[in-house]
Amino acid sequence: MGKPSPDAAELQAQGLECIRGDRLLFCDLSFDLAAGELLAVEGANGAGKTSLLRILAGLSLPSEGSVVWRGHAIARRRAEYCAEMIYLGHQGGLKMDLSPLENLRLWLTLAGLEANDDAITHALATVGLDGYQDAPTRILSAGQRQRTALSRLLLSAAPLWILDEPFTALDTRGLTLVRQLLDRHADRGGLAVLTSHQPIEVSGPLRSLVLA
Amino acid sequence: MDSLVAAFLALLRRDLMLAFRHRGELANPLIFFLMIVTLYPLGVSPDVNLLRQIAPGVIWIAALLAALFSLENLFRTDFDDGSLEQLLLSPQPLPILVIAKVLAHWLVSGLPMVLLAPLLGLLLSMPATAVKVLVASLAIGTPLLSLIGAVGVALTVGLRRGGLLLTLLILPLYIPVLIFATSAVSAAAAGLPVAGQLYLLAALLALGVTLAPFAVAAALRISLS
Numbered sequence: 001m002g003k004p005s006p007d008a009a010e011l012q013a014q015g016l017e018c019i020r021g022d023r024l025l026f027c028d029l030s031f032d033l034a035a036g037e038l039l040a041v042e043g044a045n046g047a048g049k050t051s052l053l054r055i056l057a058g059l060s061l062p063s064e065g066s067v068v069w070r071g072h073a074i075a076r077r078r079a080e081y082c083a084e085m086i087y088l089g090h091q092g093g094l095k096m097d098l099s100p101l102e103n104l105r106l107w108l109t110l111a112g113l114e115a116n117d118d119a120i121t122h123a124l125a126t127v128g129l130d131g132y133q134d135a136p137t138r139i140l141s142a143g144q145r146q147r148t149a150l151s152r153l154l155l156s157a158a159p160l161w162i163l164d165e166p167f168t169a170l171d172t173r174g175l176t177l178v179r180q181l182l183d184r185h186a187d188r189g190g191l192a193v194l195t196s197h198q199p200i201e202v203s204g205p206l207r208s209l210v211l212a
Numbered sequence: 213m214d215s216l217v218a219a220f221l222a223l224l225r226r227d228l229m230l231a232f233r234h235r236g237e238l239a240n241p242l243i244f245f246l247m248i249v250t251l252y253p254l255g256v257s258p259d260v261n262l263l264r265q266i267a268p269g270v271i272w273i274a275a276l277l278a279a280l281f282s283l284e285n286l287f288r289t290d291f292d293d294g295s296l297e298q299l300l301l302s303p304q305p306l307p308i309l310v311i312a313k314v315l316a317h318w319l320v321s322g323l324p325m326v327l328l329a330p331l332l333g334l335l336l337s338m339p340a341t342a343v344k345v346l347v348a349s350l351a352i353g354t355p356l357l358s359l360i361g362a363v364g365v366a367l368t369v370g371l372r373r374g375g376l377l378l379t380l381l382i383l384p385l386y387i388p389v390l391i392f393a394t395s396a397v398s399a400a401a402a403g404l405p406v407a408g409q410l411y412l413l414a415a416l417l418a419l420g421v422t423l424a425p426f427a428v429a430a431a432l433r434i435s436l437s
Binding site: 054057058059060061078079080082083085087089090091092093094095096097098102105106107109110111112115 | 215218219222223226229230233234289292293294295297298299300301302303304305309436437
């Protein structure tokens with residue numbers, strides 16, 4: 001793990017402990033993440049990667065410890081934190097009966113952003129879904145759905161990305177696309193925490209955290 | 213504030229749109245409601261005096277069961293496809309978003325029952341004054357059923373088989389609504405004043421609108437953690 005540097009750290013995990021059922025997944029887990037840093041969370045199935053990401057996103061509460069974003073515990077400033085964070089879970093949060101355009105429009109509005117159809121169509125084209133913006137999400141393939149979910153990353157300027165398996169179901173071009181997105185995000189001083197079962201190749205530095 | 217209103221309306225619109233894209237499912241609770249009520253004259257007795265006497269209870273119990281039946285889907289699909297997670301991660305206050313969801317649910321399941329009630333009142337040969345009160349009691353009572361039910365659904369949404377538990381949780385809470393509503397309708401049929409019961413129902417609704425969204429929001433956070 002990198003050396004702690006509280007001044008530069010934007011996202012801090014402080015002594016996190018997670019218990020699922022009777023099992024202790026991890027305890028006393030701490031790390032700092034500064035602007036422009038990417039963190040890959042690694043570990044076997046069931047090691048608690050998703051649990052950690054959900055705790056970081058504020059969806060679950062850790063049994064011990066806290067998550068601090070820009071000097072404030074996220075539990076205390078939920079609205080501000082949510083406005084600066086994108087969480088992409090296992091399920092994309094897409095409604096199968098709505099089109100990608102409608103799904104993204106709602107997501108943007110809920111996120112407090114302006115839902116601009118041109119911007120959404122453009123983002124969808126960038127992720128390779130040109131012409132699919134009005135098709136029901138139901139008919140899209142798993143990879144296309146994942147791309148739809150990923151296009152959120154293009155539509156929001158949130159500095160923190162929390163991505164659970166962003167490479168799932170993507171083809172090689174999709175993988176390259178996500179890597180480019182991550183590179184660009186890091187260049188702009190964004191932060192990302194992600195899990196993946198595939199090697200993550202990014203041009204910048206990639207820190208890793210192994211859950212045993 | 214503007215973004216909150218926009219989020220509220222967008223969520224309401226989406227839920228209504230989804231409901232109308234599943235027109236078949238939309239009609240299920242309503243058909244259920246109709247069936248229970250129409251079975252009574254066949255099953256109990258076609259005697260007009262008896263029907264008139266039991267009509268308020270029959271219609272209200274049917275409305276209650278239909279509401280229960282329709283509630284299951286309030287958060288289920290959102291939970292399964294991950295959009296509930298995204299709702300919880302919205303910077304907008306969750307209780308307000310919950311109101312949008314419950315309102316959409318009431319518009320597609322509760323409101324049709326209110327509109328259908330006069331017809332059912334006639335079917336069970338209720339006097340016209342009682343039908344009016346029946347509609348009023350349903351108009352005040354069914355939103356309350358949706359609100360109370362939402363708390364139960366939010367608590368059980370994380371469970372695979374929450375159906376029975378949901379019933380056990382919320383049916384007792386429905387009982388006061390049932391008692392006041394049916395007593396209002398019976399009183400109207402007997403020519404007695406009904407303002408008291410209706411005001412009480414309205415007070416319960418005011419309490420429900422202000423408190424239930426907070427309970428639902430907290431329950432959702434617990435269910436998803």
